[in-house]
Amino acid sequence: MNFSHIIKTVSSQTFNNKGQLMHLCNVFLRRTRRGTRAGKSVQRAIPVITSKINHYDSQNIICHKQHGANIANLAKIPLLKTNSLISDEINTNNNIVISVLNCRSVKNKALSISDYVVSNKLDMFAITETWLGSSIDESVKQELVPTGYDFLQLNREHRRGGGIALMFKKGMNIEYLPNNDICIDQFEHMDFSFCHAKTCVKFCVIYRPPPSKSNDLRTSLFFDQWNSYLDRIVTFPHEFIITGDFNFHVDDKNDSNAMKFLQTLEDHNLTQHISTATHIRGHTLDLFITRSESNLLRTKASVHEPNLFDARGNPFCDHHAIQAVLAGAKPKKISKTFTFRKWKTVDQVELSKDIVLDIPDTNPSVDELANQYDSELRDVVEKHAPLVTKSVLLRPNTQWYSDELRESKRNRRRAERKWRETGLEIHRQIFKERCSNTGKLLHQTKQDFFSKKIEDCSGDHKQLFKLSNSLMGKQHDIVLPTSTSNTELSNKFAHFFINKVTTIRNVLSQQHSFNRELSLAEDTPFNGEPLP
DNA sequence: TGGATATCAACGAGTAAGTT
DNA sequence: AACTTACTCGTTGATATCCA
Numbered sequence: 001m002n003f004s005h006i007i008k009t010v011s012s013q014t015f016n017n018k019g020q021l022m023h024l025c026n027v028f029l030r031r032t033r034r035g036t037r038a039g040k041s042v043q044r045a046i047p048v049i050t051s052k053i054n055h056y057d058s059q060n061i062i063c064h065k066q067h068g069a070n071i072a073n074l075a076k077i078p079l080l081k082t083n084s085l086i087s088d089e090i091n092t093n094n095n096i097v098i099s100v101l102n103c104r105s106v107k108n109k110a111l112s113i114s115d116y117v118v119s120n121k122l123d124m125f126a127i128t129e130t131w132l133g134s135s136i137d138e139s140v141k142q143e144l145v146p147t148g149y150d151f152l153q154l155n156r157e158h159r160r161g162g163g164i165a166l167m168f169k170k171g172m173n174i175e176y177l178p179n180n181d182i183c184i185d186q187f188e189h190m191d192f193s194f195c196h197a198k199t200c201v202k203f204c205v206i207y208r209p210p211p212s213k214s215n216d217l218r219t220s221l222f223f224d225q226w227n228s229y230l231d232r233i234v235t236f237p238h239e240f241i242i243t244g245d246f247n248f249h250v251d252d253k254n255d256s257n258a259m260k261f262l263q264t265l266e267d268h269n270l271t272q273h274i275s276t277a278t279h280i281r282g283h284t285l286d287l288f289i290t291r292s293e294s295n296l297l298r299t300k301a302s303v304h305e306p307n308l309f310d311a312r313g314n315p316f317c318d319h320h321a322i323q324a325v326l327a328g329a330k331p332k333k334i335s336k337t338f339t340f341r342k343w344k345t346v347d348q349v350e351l352s353k354d355i356v357l358d359i360p361d362t363n364p365s366v367d368e369l370a371n372q373y374d375s376e377l378r379d380v381v382e383k384h385a386p387l388v389t390k391s392v393l394l395r396p397n398t399q400w401y402s403d404e405l406r407e408s409k410r411n412r413r414r415a416e417r418k419w420r421e422t423g424l425e426i427h428r429q430i431f432k433e434r435c436s437n438t439g440k441l442l443h444q445t446k447q448d449f450f451s452k453k454i455e456d457c458s459g460d461h462k463q464l465f466k467l468s469n470s471l472m473g474k475q476h477d478i479v480l481p482t483s484t485s486n487t488e489l490s491n492k493f494a495h496f497f498i499n500k501v502t503t504i505r506n507v508l509s510q511q512h513s514f515n516r517e518l519s520l521a522e523d524t525p526f527n528g529e530p531l532p
Numbered sequence: 533t534g535g536a537t538a539t540c541a542a543c544g545a546g547t548a549a550g551t552t
Numbered sequence: 553a554a555c556t557t558a559c560t561c562g563t564t565g566a567t568a569t570c571c572a
Binding site: 159 | 569
């Protein structure tokens, strides 16, 4: 429907008043789809021509295609051999498995990454380009970090993108070592330490963004800072590992900067262990560096595809993961102890029978009565719902896993083993397909599970808030204020709320109109921390 | 250049207050 | 009581912007 059509329609009819005319115009001009620039009637940009490519049809006649991917331009990534995947033999209790991956945002891949960590039983997982930053990302972290793992992150400040993180098993005793005394702005880095075979090992994760005019990074400055950084690291008296995405094409002998970078490693008596492509375009960008004489690695550090898939089963990672295995005992499994009473199993009739309070004839004081009441009720509760202590091993939360998903993961693992055994392309294709299906199912199963949980919460706001908070990563233990006695604690609460009410009354009495923001600004919210 | 995220504008649903 | 109005909030889908 265009404007000339409206004019034509309008001119062919007689209208009693201006209102009728306006109504008709409104009917014609009313948008039927959301979004200003949305809708089928909107003129859209001409599709981008990516390349002019020639291909041959079934009769071998050359055809000219105006747009689309030119398959001839795709770089072939060599098939990786048996040691490319984290095998069951490697993942024993005597090895520590480390993986490093440039994720290019964990926000939309959190579930897949979490599954990658759990499925491969990783002990440490270093991530570059997390793209984390805002407070909203707490929900991403909740989905990203499996139970039993800890997460340390360093977000890029002032700009989007970048960011480094380390996910590790709780028993690893990892400690973050901030380098506040040296100025490094040409690359992002996080240094950690952990104990391995009775010695302290330094673990450094690096991300070097490619220099450009917009980010004001310069390769020459990088080398200055990098050399200073290495000078400092090599003085560390024990073993260390430097890994991450350096964005140098170290596979390209004609790349002068990459060769210069490798020279800095040689100058510091370091060895870079990655020799195959770590990026889909065939370059080696992600590196794994140790001292030349290091004995840390049990097997040669290798590269493998992480096989991360989105909810539609499409792959979405342009980097490959580095995998390294250190000889050493895996961290001890951490368990959590908690106490509770089984209130739901209490027989209410029996309970009420036992609640018999004898009031003594001797005129007791209120305090005496309260103490007696408290003591007798405690005994009754202890009888019907005794305090139970339970210890639970912290393991990745799989409550939402369905039988179908478990079977799908088993099939994926079978296909993986078959491919590793034969090395045939057909088996690789089958494995990729299974990965895609499992990735799709993973998202769907979790979505279905929590959709049903939310439905079940209908009418129960407390449960709904609890569920939404846990999904949004807002779950935290309630911390009561410090106190020497229950009396002092209850008095603290009383004073807090008296002050709260007094503050609000004072503000209201000083204002002619209620200013909600001002009133709340005057008030101090109680957040579980010790009261002032 | 492509992918991911941020932002924008329009809309629907819901609600409180005012009007008839 | 029924209706109107103004407003908020969340959703949707397109565009803008950023990053590698």
